[in-house]
Amino acid sequence: MPSKLRLRQPDRAPNLRHGGKKSDTCPRCHFRRDKEDKGKGKLLHGIPEVTDSEQLRGVLVAIDRNLRQDQDLMKDKRAHFMMGVLEARISGREYFLIASSGRESGDPWIREKHLNGISYHQGAWETVDPPVPKIHRGWLTVRGETVDLDPKMAQTHVEMKCAAIKLLLGLGGKRLEWKSVEYLRMSEMVYVGPEADGVTFRKWHGKGATNSWTAHSCDACEARIPYLICDVPANRIVD
Ligand SMILES: [Zn+2]
Numbered sequence: 639m640p641s642k643l644r645l646r647q648p649d650r651a652p653n654l655r656h657g658g659k660k661s662d663t664c665p666r667c668h669f670r671r672d673k674e675d676k677g678k679g680k681l682l683h684g685i686p687e688v689t690d691s692e693q694l695r696g697v698l699v700a701i702d703r704n705l706r707q708d709q710d711l712m713k714d715k716r717a718h719f720m721m722g723v724l725e726a727r728i729s730g731r732e733y734f735l736i737a738s739s740g741r742e743s744g745d746p747w748i749r750e751k752h753l754n755g756i757s758y759h760q761g762a763w764e765t766v767d768p769p770v771p772k773i774h775r776g777w778l779t780v781r782g783e784t785v786d787l788d789p790k791m792a793q794t795h796v797e798m799k800c801a802a803i804k805l806l807l808g809l810g811g812k813r814l815e816w817k818s819v820e821y822l823r824m825s826e827m828v829y830v831g832p833e834a835d836g837v838t839f840r841k842w843h844g845k846g847a848t849n850s851w852t853a854h855s856c857d858a859c860e861a862r863i864p865y866l867i868c869d870v871p872a873n874r875i876v877d
């Protein structure tokens with residue numbers, strides 16, 4: 639095979655995006671996510687899109703390694719969940735959050751003891767497990783402003799307690815002083831036990847751009863994330 643052909647890669651970005659891309663129109667404020675804030679030399683949205691990163695994928699590898707040492711989890715061969723990590727620098731301060739989607743009953747799988755051996759910002763990681771609204775109303779943006787999602791979403795598992803959603807709601811719950819967003823990145827990975835059956839998110843495994851195990855967000859997250867990352871102040875939104 640000619641080397642040119644062999645080297646050709648499928649069309650894919652180096653980092654996955656969660657919740658659409660910056661050229662999309664924001665469902666909350668109805669501005670394009672890459673629209674400029676005129677005269678300010680920056681964009682109206684502090685987070686025009688959310689991508690993952692190599693460092694965050696490395697953090698997930700470390701957590702996954704720790705989880706596989708956890709005898710309780712190893713005994714639960716049907717266990718399956720999504721894990722997520724988020725890093726952000728907002729108004730000059732950094733935040734490092736970890737979340738996992740819930741078990742049917744009880745606490746999320748990832749706990750403090752699974753954070754050993756993370757070399758990227760060692761010791762700075764915080765696990766979050768905020769409540770997730772059961773209906774489309776009463777959600778929280780990353781900036782801590784309340785937002786209602788599209789009522790049509792009521793039929794699409796709006797209440798799913800996904801890792802990505804917990805991370806964004808966890809950040810919003812901090813109600814940070816919101817002067818500027820330097821960056822916000824997020825990576826996700828699935829854990830699927832050897833006997834987990836009917837696991838729909840198995841299909842995301844392997845679609846990662848540069849690492850085969852990086853996971854895409856699920857459809858419900860892809861629909862919810864754009865609302866949660868909008869940080870355009872409520873008083874600038876014209877209906
Ligand atoms: Zn917006």
Ligand SMILES: [Zn+2]
Pocket residue numbers: 798800801802855856857858859860
């Ligand atoms: Zn999801």
